[in-house]
Amino acid sequence: MSKFIKAALASSVLAASVMGANAAHAATANADARANILEELTVTKDAGTDLDFGTIVTTGTAETVTVGTDGVRAACVNVVCSGASDAADFSVTGSASEAVTLTVPGSVTLSGPGGAIMNANLSSSALTALDASGNGAFSVGGALDVAATQADGAYLGTFTVTVDYP
């Protein structure tokens, strides 16, 4: 719906000054105005929302900790899970009823202390088209594979999510 307006006013100032100098001869002044209206799109991550599995304490048995696209963490059986969990929420705006597709990587590797790694499989909610007001939203959740002997420490990773316009 929203339009990004780029207005280019060509030579109107110059024309006006020339006209002013010859005011006795010119009854009218011409000015050109052009506006190029572009379709735009935006992607924003809703503040305070990140894919967060909370705090996990291993107990010597492997477990997959899953956070759904609604941000709710499935019950942990073999590990102790605490703290709030969350999914990453994104908002998209663009042209009304426009088809879009999402590219979300299937899995991401997190690196931890001393070369330790952890794997997470990502999932996203569906977004196939923006609504009649040009708005859309999607969330990314994931399933984290915690090994039985997973080293303690901080694990970091990045993943790239793109909204693709056809």
Added chain:
Amino acid sequence: MTIRGLKRLRNICVGLGAAASAVALSLSPAQAAGDLLVAPTRIVLDGQRGTEIILNNIGSETATYRISLELRRMTAEGRLTEVSPEDANELEQAAKEMIRYAPRRVTLPPNQPQAIRLGVRAPKDLADGEYRVHLLFRAIPKARSVTASPEQADGFSIALTPIYGVTIPVIIRQGNLSATAAIANARIEQGDEGQAFAFDLSRTGDRSTYGEIRVMKQGVNEPLLLVRGIAVYPELASRKVSLPVPPEVAAQLKGPLSIEYYEPRNIGGGLITKTELVLR
């Protein structure tokens, strides 16, 4: 002499709209670093040598953005899938090589637009056809160090940082190209997320088709279903189009219907193809 002005008022409206939609999803409507606006959303160069794309930082903090050329292929379901550089075919490789753009990396304070210039340098012996790349705009996240995370006596902490962005197609047409499309096999499908109206959209010729789909009912002026930006790219001879059916439309989606495929209004809005059917 040219005076250029960017009208901010509409931008503010966009910001309010985005903030309003964010409220519905979370309690904290402020925007994160790395948020971005890109315009236009599609570039077709049919003889022109170049164009400009506007990138705007609509986040609340200064952010660095990277602009890169990516390859995508359309699947039979109409999704765009990533193609790694080593899997690129000749056409995709040629497309990548003839596009020049700058800057490729830009740091912008909040609400600061930047024009990205894009030009095409086609080789003299370039074969006729449609060449396409997808221009990716994404924010580079600020580096987070492991030591910055609070130390934990037991267990571990996880920081997964999303890098998010937008891709827009850049299409270069060489020569006098044409394409036609046809619609067949319309049906109602039951999916996980309710009913969908699906059909097959086929394409012949040497370029893509792009436009909006309107599903019309005899005697009703407004389309029952409308979706814009439906493309069939040259790598496909046919794709499936699946439109979610809102519950209030489901009851009306019966009897004599027509499915119409129009070009976008800004390039004439001509009818590409149309088919009539009776749905029971």
